[in-house]
Every structure is written in C-alpha cells, then in structure tokens.
Amino acid sequence: MSSSSDSLVRMINQIAANSMGAHDPVAAVVKHLHSFWTPKMCSDLKSSNLTSELNAVAAQALAAL
Amino acid sequence: MKYLTWTDEAALEVVREHAEKPGPMLLTLQALQERFGYVETSLLPSIAKELNVSRAEVHGVLTYYSDFRTTPPASRQIHLCVAEACQALGVRDVVKELAAAGYEVGERSKDGATDVVGVYCLGNCALGPAALVDGNLCGRVSAKSLVAQVTS
Amino acid sequence: MTLLHEPDLGTPAVKSDIEVELVIDGMPTRVPAGTSVMRAAALLGTAVPKLCATDSLEAFGSCRLCLVEIDGKKGTPASCTTPCEPGMVVHTQTPKLEKMRRGVMELYISDHPLDCLTCPANGDCELQDMAGVVGLRDVRYGLEGANHLDAPTDDSNPYFSFDESKCIACSRCVRACDEVQGTFALTIEGRGFDSKISPGGTDFMSSDCVSCGACVQACPTSTLQEKTVIQIGIPTRTVETTCAYCGVGCSFKAELKGNELVRMVPLKSGGANEGHSCVKGRFAWGYASHPDRQLEPMVRESITDPWRKVSWNEAITYAATRLKDVQAKYGQQSIGGISSSRCTNEEVFVVQKMVRAAFGNNNIDTCARVCHSPTGYGLKQTFGTSAGTQNFASVAKADVILLIGANPTDAHPVFASRMKRRLRQGAKLIVVDPRRIDLVRTAHIKAEHHLQLLPGTNVAIVNALAHVAATEGLLDEEFIQTRTEEKAFRDWFEFIKKPENSPESVEAISGVPASELRAAARLFATANNSAIYYGLGVTEHSQGSTMVMGMANLAMATGNIGREGVGVNPLRGQNNVQGACDMGSFPHEFSGYRHVSDDTVRHQFEELWGTALQAEPGLRIPNMLDSAIDGEFKGIFIHGEDIAQSDPNTKHVKAALGAMECVIVQDLFLNETAAFAHVFFPGTSFLEKDGTFTNAERRINRVRPIQPPKTGKHEWEIVAELSQALGYPMQYGSSAEIMDEIATSTPTFAGVSFAHLDKVGSVQWPCNEENPVGTPTMHVDGFVRGLGQFMVTPYVATEEKSNRKFPLLLTTGRILSQYNVGAQTRRTENVNWYPEDLLEMHESDAELRGIVDGSFATLSSRVGETVMKVTITDRVPPGVVYSTFHYPTSGANVVTTDYSDWATNCPEYKVTAVELRPSIKPPQEIGMAAADLGLELVNE
C-alpha cells in the first residue's frame, strides 16, 4: 500500500462527499477527476487494492472513467 | 471629602456605568475622580477599551484638564485663589506665610496631609483672598485660618 | 533620475458634480464645490504658505500661516479651511498678509532649535521652507524665553525617532494616525504652551502605535524622522516600485542617496494604497542586505555533503544534468516545479514555461496552492473568473461589510485602514471568525455582530445567512432573474430553504446563536451595498472551495455584485498570489485560467513555444510529495518557496524531499527546504527585480530595481539558462519581453506592457482593447461566464474533529509585524514587536491543564508535536487555540495535518485537533537546526 493510493482514496471520497449537491454527483466527480487528476493518479487508484474503501459515488465515478 | 480606595475592579465598574452615555469620556473621568479622588494611569488602556476609544485619547483628555489628578490626593485639600482680585486683597502674603508654615502652593504640605493648589478665581472676589477647603468656599482667608482648618 | 516630489495640494480632493468659479490672484478658475481655497490656488500653481495642512488630511486651521484676503470678506481667513464660493476674488499675496505670516513664523522659530545646518531634515523641512517663503530674516524674540528646546528624544521605535524639541505642534501626526491609519495612538498632551505630542503617556514602543509611519510622513519637520535619514542623509533620487510583502501591493517611492536606499515612502498616486503603508513595506526592507543572504550558487552531491560554491555556469549545467539523469532513469513525469507567489509575473511565467516546455510535463504548481487555490476554483465556477470582483477603493461605498476568516489589521494593514475609515463613517461590520480579531472592537470600531463559530463550520454559517435571506423574502429577485442561470438558481433555492440550513440547525454545528445569525443575515441582505471580504480563514479548510462558492451565492442572491461597494473579495496573502495563479502555474491551467486540455489554447502555446505540450493535468504539490515517497517523483525545482516550513505536516514534507534525487532550491536564504537541496540558486530581492506583481484587486504594478541583481543574474535569466541547458531554447533580452509574450498569449493581459504601465501607473486586469486602462469593478453588465451560476453547497464536516485524545481545535494566523514563514521579517528590526510564535488559549482550557500565562507547553496533534509559549486570552473561546507560524523554532506546521480542500487540496491549516500539556523546556531548535546545518556546512 503506497502513500499515494492512501491519499487518493481519501481525496476521491472527499470529492464525492462534496459533490452530493450536484445534479449528477457521479458525473461531477468524473468531470473533476478529468480536470484535476493526472492520468496516472486515476490508473493508480484503479489498480490499487483499496477500491473497497471508496464510497458509492466515488466507486461509480472511478468505474466510469 | 472621603474617597474610596482605588481598585481596578471598582474603577471599571464606574467606567461601565458611564460608557454607554453620550460623550462619555469626560463624565467617566469626572466620576472616577469623584469616587476615588484621582485616576490611576495604569487603567487607561482598560478605560479606553470600555469607551471604545484609544488609550492616547483618554490620556489627552486627562492631561488637558488641570483638575484631573493621576495620583491619590492627600486627605485634605486647599484650593487657594491666586488671581488678580485676590492678589489685590493680599493673597501673595498668604502664599508666603503658608509656605513658611510648610504649605507650599502647588505641592503637598510638609506633613503630607494636605494638597495646596493655586487656582484662578473662585467667583468670590469680593471676599478675597478666597479659597476652597475640602470643597467648601471660604472668604477672607489667612494662612493661619487655613492651616487651622486643615489641622482641626 | 531625481527625487520625485509629489505635489501637496494642502487639502484632500473633493468630489462634487457642482463646480464653482472664482478668481485667485487675478486668475479665473473652476473647482468642484467644497474645494478649499488653498487647494484651488495650488491647482493653479500658487502655493499658499502652510504648515498644518497637507492633502492627506482634513484641514485643521491651526497654524494661521495660510491666511488670505477675500474681497468683500472681513479679516484674513485661513485658506485651508475656507471653501471656494462662486464669484470669490482671492488674494494670496499682499503686504498685509506678508507681514502677518512673517509674524507667525517668527513665533514658531523663536521656540525652535536653530540648528538647521546639522538637522537631518535639512533640505526636507517645511518649516525651513516656509521661513524662506515668508522672507523671515530675523526673530525679535530671543530663545531665552520659555521654550521646549531641552525636550527629550524618544528613540524607542527601531525605525523612527521623535525629537520633541523640533515639534511645532501642528498635530499633523495626530491626525495622520487618526484619519489615515485609524489607530489613534497619538494625542496632544496638556494644553496651551505646555501642550505636546504624546503617544498616550508612554514611549512609542509601549504605546498603541503599530509603526505604520504615517505620522513620520505627515510631519513637516524633523521631529518624527526615519532613523535611516538621520544616519544616511536626505535622499537624492527616487525609483517607483511595489512592496513585496502582502497582497495589498502598495506602491512606493524607494528614495536613494546615490545607490544606497534611504527610505521607502508610499506613493500618493499608488492605486492600491494612495499614499499609505504598513510597517513591513515602509520599514522592513533591511533583509535585502542581511548577511544571511546567499549570493553565490552552490551544489553538492548528497545532502549530507558540504555545499560547494560554484560559478553560475557550473551550477546550471550541474542542475540540468541531474534533472536529465532523473528523467532518463524514472521517466518524463518524474520531475516538476513549484513557482512562488513572492516572485514577479515574469519569473513565474518562465518557470511554468520551463516545466511545460523543457521538462515536458505539466507538473507545475504554486505555493498559492496552500493559500488561495479555492478562491480560483470557487469564483471560476460561479462567476467565471478566478479573481476578486472589486478594487480596494470600493470599500468606501460599502454599507455593510461581511468579513470572514480574515484579520486585515494584521495581515492586510493598508486595506484595513481603508476599511476602518469607512466603518468610522458609519458602515456596519459583521465578523465571522473563531477568534476575536482586533476589528471586533478597537478604537472607534465596533462590529455589529461577531459570529464566533467553531473552526471548520464556515459553510454552515454562510448557508444559514443565505437561508435567512431566501426564507424571509430578502432575495434580490430582479438580479437573480436577469443575471443568473435560472435552473441553477432553482436548485440552489430548493437546497438553501431546507431546514438543515436554518440558523437554528446551524447553531448546533457552529456554536453561533441562531438569533445572532438571523440578525446578521438581515443586516447583510437589506443594506444598499453589502460587500464580502475574506482571507485564509475561508480557503484553508477542507471545504474551502465550497465556502467560496457559498459566499458567491450569497452575493448573487442579494444582488451584491457588479458595482462599487459590493462584491466578493479575497484578501490575498503574499504579494503576487493573484499573479502566480494568473500566470499559469497550476498543473491543469495555462496562463489566464485555460485548461491544458483545451486544444485551441494548447495549440496556440505549442506554436508560440515551438514544442509539443501535454494535454493532461500534472501533479499538484501534495501529489508530488506523495509520489516522491512512493519513489516515483524524483526531482524538483522549487522557486522562492520554503515548503519544508510553510506546508502542512512537516514530517511528511521532509520525508518526501529526502526521497528525491535532485532538489533545486532558489531563494534569498538557505531556508528549511534547502537543507534537502542538491543545487542552490541564490535569488534576488524585490529591490533588484524588474517586473510586475499583481495584487488582490487584480492590479498589475511595476516592480523596478534600485540596483542590479546582487547575485549577478535575474531569476528569469537563471530559469531561461536552465531551460537552455535542458535542451529547450529560451531567450529573452529583458523581462519586458516576457510580459510581451504574456500579453500575446493571454487575452486578459492583452493590453499590458511595461511601457503602458510606465505611462498609466497600474492597471487592473482584464486589460485589453475594450478596457485599455483596466477593469476596477468586474461583472458590471454581465458575468465573465455570461450568467452567474448558483452552486449547491452542502456543509460536510471536516474529518479533522476534536476527540478525547485531541480535544482542542487549533487554528493559525499571522501577526502585523511578521510575514508568513518570516524569512524576511525575522531578519529585520520587526522582531522587536514579536520575537517568537505565541499560542493563544482560553483561561479555562489552560487551568484544566495546569498551563500558566507565559509558560511553555507541548502542542501535539496526531501527526507531530512542538513546544510553544502560551498566552492566556479571552480572544479565543474555550475549546479553540490559535497560533502564528512565523518562526521555524516553533514549527507550528509540525502539527498541522495533510487534510485539505476537497477541490483544490489547499491544506486545512485552519483546523487541527490538538492537545496541550505543560512543558518545562523551551522550543527545540527544530527548524533552525536544519537551516544552521546548511550554513555551517558552507562555512566549513
């Protein structure tokens, strides 16, 4: 478990929690990741073994990437 | 005149009584002086805070009026008029005699019990030399009569 | 190059639509009604003699030197206090006036030491000038009468002295302190002949004085005088430049004698400061020549080796080789850069260009990340532009000021003075802050409401304010209909009406009484002009971006956008935070806030720079550090930034730096971060820089050098040469050429050039064809994004909550005399005011833990601990402690965690769960040890 994946989990969960007010929270999270995350951050998180720690919206968003 | 002993708490209470009144600064300082006989300068920052002004502003008012004191008064007070009419009626001699008796005008008496202050006209010119002894107006005073009063 | 004398017209300008005509000394003239006769004459070029008047202060009429004769009027009125009237015929020079003025001067001089020849103000003294002007030849009154010639000098202030014997009791100093600065530290003590200037019965250092220097500037004599003038002499030439401390961006005249800086005097025509300054800008520039400053480049193989001083050539080649090696070994993405918001726009622009074009990736971030990134995000989402909406002068039209998480009297002093002036005129203030900042109650200022919330509950509060407006019919329907997106508003309206946003619900979360919230909301929503000002207390939270959007919602909902006196205004920390953000130093954006994935924009830069650019965002600082610890990110160029001290969770930062194979630091001093560096490039101080800073009101100000770089190279030159050495050619003849490139590539800067700035002084972007002299107020007829967009802003509690183990909440801030991590201010006389970091805590919390006032205590959080000196105060409520972060010895960031804003990763400095316990030992030399290590190694 790397230091990055840990932070990435925390970050995406937090982004999801704060996007709940949006019309389509999953889409909002996806848009956010596209705008601000490097492709490697996304792929690192996908391939990490920590995806079980994601909240529902975060998990859906990651899957939709 | 009996004054209360200065404590910061008691003084602040007096300040707060007046803080909300319009133009509170003079009222407050006067009230403090009435109650305690003087205004302790170490309290200036707190007075300023209560009145929502700066410490310098309180200092300015306090030093502008010569009536305000910043040290505790002696137990007895002589305010001797040294203005023109009283001079014509011989107050200069009174001043000299008082000094000889240990009561220099502008200072505290040698025995430490009386403050002697020179003032300008008490509105009692016809009965000069005039003086206030502990706030009571007296006419035709002499050094002797004054000393007698404050030592009685 | 000569000394710039800005004309003094005697009394302030008056604004009026009505003009009056009059004749002065035979010359007809027209002035706005209300203008003084003195000013009208000065505008005609006739300087009426004066001593007590100066145009930064209201007329006072005490010196009687400015007497004039007016046809049909009896006597000789003072021209400074006499307003012009239609048809007046004024004479400023008559034999009668001359005689009277000479008489007045004679009296002044009779009580003034006649040592003009040896006086430090010789040649810069209005009394001396006036004596000449009125033709004073001899003084009938001897100096043997009662006088003040033996009056003592007060030298307690480190920067200026007060020589009472020279005072003419004009009270300009008193009025400057009251009217301009708003501190009311001075008074006239006593009365009549005995009256004298006094800082409240003590010396200056023990008084309320904040050493802004306004009184020194206002003093017509040498009574109040800069000590540098006494030491060095009267300056002979001026260079106009900009303060490099805070986001106010004050314009200054650097006054020099030959090549030596004598003093800094704020520029009256400066758009941000209009002739005022604070102690930092005016006085704290000594660090620029501090012996700690490094002037030569240095390299070392490993961070345990001693530094080796080398030539620029060698250092640059060495750095380039190391970076190339790292990229060869770990890939193109393995290096990056951090730009500094202390540097000029031009320097920042070339750093981000180097990363994108020469490093070949987008791993560029800026230290603005740690302060105002949520501002950019939040205002872009709602208004369409990442910047504040007003100019500073706008506050003079505000009726209600909502101040959130900012402490302007300490952090943005010159803006605070403007704000205080408006408050004294009757505007109402609402303060939202866990701590009782000075503005809550200070001389002649009293906040209407202080919403003393628990740290971390900002969003709940702003939602509650909007809730009241929305449910009590206080919305500005017309503004909402015409200026904002309907659907977004509907969504927001439904959201904000919910009971969870009511003051009653929010009281439970924030600790602010519902009644107080309601009253504050009504005050804000019903005033003509309500303005929001905010600082790091808004942005440095896990919901920093949400809060910025929440404030934007509130402003739009109440129609407080798009004119003077209103708006949403960030008070930026460092001098060039705005500029650093504008210049494209975020990993996802080119200059002008355009996303790297935008093909049109990217192709434009590819063409301009002649190289391919990446379309995906790069790493942010925290992600760089994380992946450094993972062993993937290996090289970094850190420009003028001390991340080991200023970034949260020091331990983590140091571990990350320690894991890198090439750390290049460019700074004035061997800072904390330099302890981990392999290459050190010495930087230039603002006195050597040639470029521009952009302040919090989007104002682009010129920074002009008073001397060539002490290091031999401009910082942009170093970056260009490093790029070159990395194989990407970058060549500029001067920093003006860099600005030209910025203007070509960035629409909001299209009209900016050094030549233009030199002509007009400063401009607020957007500056382009439509707005050639800039844009003081934004979103006037429409938002930059077209229609304003309401955003739904639910409150999400921070994960950093107090608990049994860490029951207190720590929040952080800064103090007036110090600046940020203090690298500069700690190296000036400003240490006299604040020699160490202090931790404020409430009496009840202290008692519980057996901590006494002035003692040391160990401050611990779940990530680290440090020792600090404690002050017991009722400024903070029970449960909250507050500390500053200016000194490395206390290392306040040792305890802050790496929680951050959800959208921008701006660290959550403002909330950390902590515990305190008494400590007998003073703070360890945590940070200093690192810096000292570097220094010692050099000396070996």
Ligand code: SF4
């Ligand atoms: S330096 Fe500034 S605060 Fe101090 S007395 Fe002068 S004007 Fe007032």
Ligand code: SF4
């Ligand atoms: S110190 Fe200077 S400004 Fe102040 S009253 Fe004296 S001469 Fe005037």
Ligand code: SF4
């Ligand atoms: S207010 Fe800011 S910009 Fe102005 S002088 Fe002070 S530190 Fe410098």
Ligand code: FES
């Ligand atoms: S002169 Fe002494 S009482 Fe009037």
Ligand code: FES
């Ligand atoms: S300048 Fe007008 S009275 Fe002093």
